[in-house]
Amino acid sequence: MQWRLLVHRLRYLLRTSGVIDALACSEASLSQANAALTEMNEKFALAHVQLLQSEKMASIGQLAAGVAHEINNPIGYIISNFGTLETYLEKLFTMLGVYEGAEQLIGSLDALTRLKATRIELEMDLLREDIPAIVAESREGLSRIKDIVLSLKDFARLDSIPAWHFDNIHKGIDSTLKVINNEIKFRAEVIKEYGNVRDIECVLPQLNQVFMNIIINAAHAMPENGGKIKIRTYEDGDDAVVEISDNGNGISESDLSRIFDPFFTTKPVGKGTGLGLSIAYGIINSHRGKIIVDSAIGTGTTFRITLPLRQPPIHSS
Structure with a gap:
């Protein structure tokens, strides 16, 4: 047996094995980096959408402020x-x-x-x-x-710069319902079941955007003969909860996991931008809250929004 040749081959195999391990490790690192970049890109895309929406709301706010003053x-x-x-x-x-x-x-x-x-x-x-x-x-x-x-x-809190304040979410929901009344009055009956909820630390105009998007979507999901939208509020420990339920068409299971994705919409072309719910998700996330949805085709949909009564110190006004 040629021991020197065997040793040489063993050393070569060991070196090759190390290279393979290193390549596998590098591949895993690259995969993680790619996933991180993809996630970061999605966050940047959502942030860009939110920025565009904020600018749009600011322009609308300035116009509405002038109209309100003139009226x-x-x-x-x-x-x-x-x-x-x-x-x-x-x-x-x-x-x-x-x-x-x-x-x-x-x-x-x-x-x-x-x-x-x-x-x-x-x-x-x-x-x-x-x-x-x-x-x-x-x-x-x-x-x-x-x-x-x-x-x-x-x-829209048109007469002030958006800031963190303690506000009553019932006031926000009521003002939103009045603003979008024409959009829902012929489509659905609104039932309010307000609980005893304390003022929460929030940017109320932003939450009003969330309520508006969800309620209008619910109204559009109603059958031709109309339906019901129920808005229920209550406290759960240190959180305030807003549930917006409808008995409309419902959302399919395949679409349910994508409804918060930017630009995803089930509406016909030209009828929706697919930004409403993704912006709502971003707003609730910035409030350190949660938004989840339960739905079934032909039964209806419920959005459950959970918001802390008091924000961590980083968000204090």
């Missing part, structure tokens, strides 16, 4: 004028009552006949009943417009 001024003096008009009408009706009571005291038959005929022709009895109702209805309409404008300001 508030005329609404203010119209409501004031209606109050004055009501006072004047009360005085006119009082005087009219005096005239009607004095009809029997008028000696001239022609004058009495003319007064009665004019009263009948002008339908004074109907006007006395109808005018207060018209004024009250107009006042109610103006009050609704004022509430919508205030809700719009609350929705």
Whole structure:
């Protein structure tokens, strides 16, 4: 046996084995680095989408702030004028009552006949009943417009820079529902089951975006004859929980794992950007919260949002 040749071959095999191990190790490291880069790229893509959405919301906010300001001024003096008009009408009706009571005291038959005929022709009895109702209805309409404008300001917090504050999530949900009322009123009935939830530390305009995206998606998932959207809130330990449920079409199991991916949408081309839920996920994640979804085809969908009542010190305002 050629011992020197055997030793040489063994050394070669050992060196080769080491190279293979090193290559395997390098391959594993490269695979990990690639996965990390892929994850980082996805985060950058989501951050870019959120930045674009934030700029879009800021532009909309500036426009809405101007519109709200312009609408508030005329609404203010119209409501004031209606109050004055009501006072004047009360005085006119009082005087009219005096005239009607004095009809029997008028000696001239022609004058009495003319007064009665004019009263009948002008339908004074109907006007006395109808005018207060018209004024009250107009006042109610103006009050609704004022509430919508205030809700719009609350929705986007247009008069301040977004910052962390303790806010009431019920106020945020209510203002969101008023802003998107036209989008959902013919599609679904909204049922609110608010629990006793304390104010939470949050950026409420951002949470309003989350509520808006989920509720509008729920409304769009309704059958033609309409459905129900239930919004339930409660506290769970140190967290506030918001559950938004619908009895719409539901989400397939294959789509369920992708609904938070940027640009993924089940809507027809041109009907959705696929950004709403990915932005919602990013907002809830920035609030140190969780958002999960349960759904079944033909049964409906429930989004469960869990938010800490108080943020860690890094996010304190």
